[in-house]
Amino acid sequence: MSTITASRRGVLAGAAALALPAALWSRPAAAQARPLTVMLESEVVILDPHVTTAAITRTFAYHVFDMLYGSDAQGQVHPQMAEAHEVSADGLRWRFTLRPGLRFHDDTPVTAADCVASLSRWAPRDALGRMLLAAGARMTADNERVFSIALNTPFPLMLNVLGKPNAPLPAIMPARVAAAAGEGRIKDVIGSGPFRFAADRWKVGDSMALLRFDGYKPRGEPADFLSGGKVVQVPQVVLRTIGDDATGANALAAGEIDYMQYLPFDLVPMLARSRDVKVMALKGLDMFQGNFRVNAASGPFADPAVRAVLWQLVDQQEMLQAAGIGPDLRLDHCAAFFMCDAPLATDAGAVRFDPAAGKAALARTGYKGEPVVMLQVAGSISQAAGSLLAQRMREAGFTVDEQVMDWGTVLQRRGRKEGWSVFPVYSNGVDMASPLTHFYISNNCGDYPGWSCSDTTTGLLGDFVAASDDAARKRIAVAIQEDAYRTTPTVMWGQFSRPAGYRNRLQGLVQSSFPIFWGVRLGDA
Structure with missing residues (x-):
């Protein structure tokens, strides 16, 4: 696989903040029952992964939707929803097989027709998708789990495109949702990712909840950045909208939130000296x-x-x-x-x-x-x-x-x-x-x-x-x-670098400029 988009070296830089008073969650089981509360770069406003280059929508989409392929920490692409693929000798026909048992959040099965509808909707809106179409891509569902992409000219970067980490994402959604949206944005936010969007708990300007999707079927191999087995350890992630970065940093130091995506530069030294907060100082492609x-x-x-x-x-x-x-x-x-x-x-x-x-x-x-x-x-x-x-x-x-x-x-x-x-x-x-x-x-x-x-x-x-x-x-x-x-x-x-900060009770957090919350566990601190 190509590694041309590769090499991430997120490095954990320091430790930080104020001790959380009185451990209310003293037992590990109780800790895992708590929601993970986070402050991201901004409020999520656009929930459609196909229509914007906004990074905040990408963060939302990677948790709620899934993709056919995913990138690891070295930039190599691996099957995600896909179980396998075949390429004809002349490079003009690709055949993809889905993993069995994949389901959407409305408990309907993920089919090849859903993949064709999703990719057909995404491709004209994305620079790489348009390159794929320029190669003559014609997508067809062969059966419930298999679809094909026929080309006029070879397209060696097919997997890199289907597994690209950049927005707009080639995320998979039900064909009916894609069709109902037409030229507009989707109205039903239904994916097949490890978390599901709780529409009834979305309070614009205040908070959003992503709930663990118990019907998600993780891959068997360990998670590696955006690839592998995305095992969710917390019941929900609450995305808080907080007025300004200084207020957010104070909330992190006080233990009111667990993670803040972008720390204010002038407060990084103080947080780095604190006992209960850790600061990510990221290099290379995480800058x-x-x-x-x-x-x-x-x-x-x-x-x-x-x-x-x-x-x-x-x-x-x-x-x-x-x-x-x-x-x-x-x-x-x-x-x-x-x-x-x-x-x-x-x-x-x-x-x-x-x-x-x-x-x-x-x-x-x-x-x-x-x-x-x-x-x-x-x-x-x-x-x-x-x-x-x-x-x-x-x-x-x-x-x-x-x-x-x-x-x-x-x-x-x-x-x-x-x-x-x-x-x-x-x-x-x-x-x-x-x-x-x-x-x-x-x-x-x-x-x-x-x-x-x-x-x-x-x-x-x-x-x-x-x-x-x-x-x-x-x-x-x-x-x-x-x-x-x-x-x-x-x-x-x-x-x-724009350093993130998190409470040291978070275990298993990926050291990355991408907020990734599968695999995260909440300790007792």
């Missing part, structure tokens, strides 16, 4: 990549020469410091589009920070002082990076209009081709580690906010998919990065 996504469809950055100036105005160390990210949680510089300390890391094509050269380069373009509209998310760590870039841009001769709003408004604004020029954002390293999943490379020439388009990258992406081995893909990834530095679909502002 995040910050980007300035530019609008190539309209405004000043429709001119590639103007947007290329931005490379010379970004000092990553300066940006990360402005965001309050300490030296132990950041890389001072990373020129790799596909993440540093990762399989496809390279500095090929990189442009040096040089504001004087940037100012001179801007003067040689056709830029006439038109406003650059920067969309800023109020209170986010990327806001500081954006403000610093705005300052550097003004010094170089740009006219900059910073507009501050919430993330939901940014999502709405960025969907229009006019009215904005750039916004700062950051993404999980697992998502950015391959040309096929990197948001701003994989969506090249697609209908995706920013609308960057390079014919060279289009051809190279096709070569990447068709390549027969990882060594060939790595060479092609170098060429893709070199083209990206020339065409500037985005500009990186740094690679950094």
Whole structure:
């Protein structure tokens, strides 16, 4: 199996917080009867795994839905719902057999027809799914447990696509649910994953409950990241919506919640010194990549020469410091589009920070002082990076209009081709580690906010998919990065870790930037 999207080295960094007063759950059996209470990066708003790239929806979906294949901690793909597959000698026909006994949360069996309906709904909405369709994919159910995918051209990365860890997920749902949704979002949230969504307990703005699905049939092998036997040890996971990160950190320290996905940077040292909280300090693909996504469809950055100036105005160390990210949680510089300390890391094509050269380069373009509209998310760590870039841009001769709003408004604004020029954002390293999943490379020439388009990258992406081995893909990834530095679909502002924190009564928690709650046990602390 390909390991090109691989190598995760989540490392447990420290221990932390305040002792929980009086052990109310002194016996192990009582501890396991308690719900696991968590604070994730945000409230789950979109529950449909096929329609969004939002990481919070992915976290929800991995617990409620299941997939045909899953990725292990080294990036290798293994059967999950699938029992086996066969490939014809010419590579044009794949035949998949489901494990027996799989059931949905409404107690109906999972069938091959459900898989065909789910994949057919997902594929047009996802960059990798569209590549699969471009290979001529035709999906048919052969019987209750077997379905086939016929192709016009070989597609060597079939399993990597069906087991991809990136949203939108090729999650399996009942065919009737997919059909009822049409072009909209699903209304019945029914999966076959290890937890089921308790719709009657969802309180918008407050909490959501995921209940252990006793009809789930785990695989026999041990769990490994997103693959293997997902054995649930707790009766339910309660997702709490808490107003701000500082309140969440205090709730973690007081034992009111068990896990917090993103600790505030300024409170990490205090929590790390505490006795009953542990802090994850994650490296490699468990880090995040910050980007300035530019609008190539309209405004000043429709001119590639103007947007290329931005490379010379970004000092990553300066940006990360402005965001309050300490030296132990950041890389001072990373020129790799596909993440540093990762399989496809390279500095090929990189442009040096040089504001004087940037100012001179801007003067040689056709830029006439038109406003650059920067969309800023109020209170986010990327806001500081954006403000610093705005300052550097003004010094170089740009006219900059910073507009501050919430993330939901940014999502709405960025969907229009006019009215904005750039916004700062950051993404999980697992998502950015391959040309096929990197948001701003994989969506090249697609209908995706920013609308960057390079014919060279289009051809190279096709070569990447068709390549027969990882060594060939790595060479092609170098060429893709070199083209990206020339065409500037985005500009990186740094690679950094966002540590999670959890009470030390949690046992078996996967050390990952992905919140994973199967296998977790609650101790007595």
